[in-house]
Amino acid sequence: MRNICVKVSYDGAGFNGFQSQPYGRTVQDEIEKAIKLLTGETIIIIGSGRTDAGVHAQGQVFNFYTESTIPTERWAIALNTRLPKDIVIIEAIDVPEHFHARRSAKRKTYRYTIDTGKFPDVFGRQYRFHHPAPLNVEAMREGLMHLIGEHDFTSFTSIHSTKPHHVRTVYEADFVKEGPIVHMYITGNGFLYNMVRVIMGTLLWVGEGKLVPDDVKRILEGRNRSLAGPTAMAHGLMLLNVEYSGQTSL
Incomplete structure (x- = not known):
């Protein structure tokens, strides 16, 4: 099992915030759908924190655990081709198993x-x-x-x-x-x-x-x-x- 850390930017205008909600479009939901399309895995990503509806991000961070063998340097390109235009993955890196995007943030x-x-x-x-x-x-x-x-x-x-x-x-x-x-x-x-x-x-x-x-x-x-x-x-x-x-x- 790998732990992947990702930097993402998004235009918040079309979202009901970052975190998954019962109603409305969210950044988390779109990313999780893209990961499922790419790997077939149903994964819940861990964000560094939530942003409110309408708030933008240039450098939001999240991590997730995966069994996929996709090379780390290919994650950004692979996800971007499956994401809507108002979300862009900037970078992805491998991190230790204990890394947590929210708890590890300084x-x-x-x-x-x-x-x-x-x-x-x-x-x-x-x-x-x-x-x-x-x-x-x-x-x-x-x-x-x-x-x-x-x-x-x-x-x-x-x-x-x-x-x-x-x-x-x-x-x-x-x-x-x-x-x-x-x-x-x-x-x-x-x-x-x-x-x-x-x-x-x-x-x-x-x-x-x-x-x-x-x-x-x-x-x-x-x-x-x-x-x-x-x-x-x-x-x-x-x-x-x-x-x-x-x-x-x-």
Whole structure:
């Protein structure tokens, strides 16, 4: 039995999230169907984490166990010919039997993108949240700094979160401007349900002047979802990268 680790990108617009659901099209279901077409095996893949409906991924990671003898370097090409156009396998490697895409992950990086132009870019609109009103990006950056470190992020996760605790560590976070485009990059050891989108929604209030940067600290310490801002639109969010230690490098 082999354990294969795979890096995959997908356009989330047409999916009801990554993880298999009772209803709606999911990335996991499409990949598992492609594996069955290729090998004849009924396999459940293990993702590094779920992404919400409409959220995109440039570097999602999953692993699966197979008895197939297909050479490792052929998996990406073989699966891509059996997958829909909005899912692309980037790379596949052999990993030790104990490797688990979620439990073995050390760092994840997300990017949230805002278009502050007067009019939306027709070609980039499904990957950017259009916000034509002025934003104070420096104030947003100052507010974001309060979230770096190990904290209880209860205020910044959905009330429907099923996790036993909400303590997570944010290692790095910043805003980068490229003309009218504003990116928020955030890297942590893991993220809660809707966490990045709630952070972004709250920081948009800071950028609009509805909150001051120090309010982010107050909201964080309050540990109550009702204190934070709205959940930002899903289509502006992208899972960029998942990092692992040791020999597992994708």
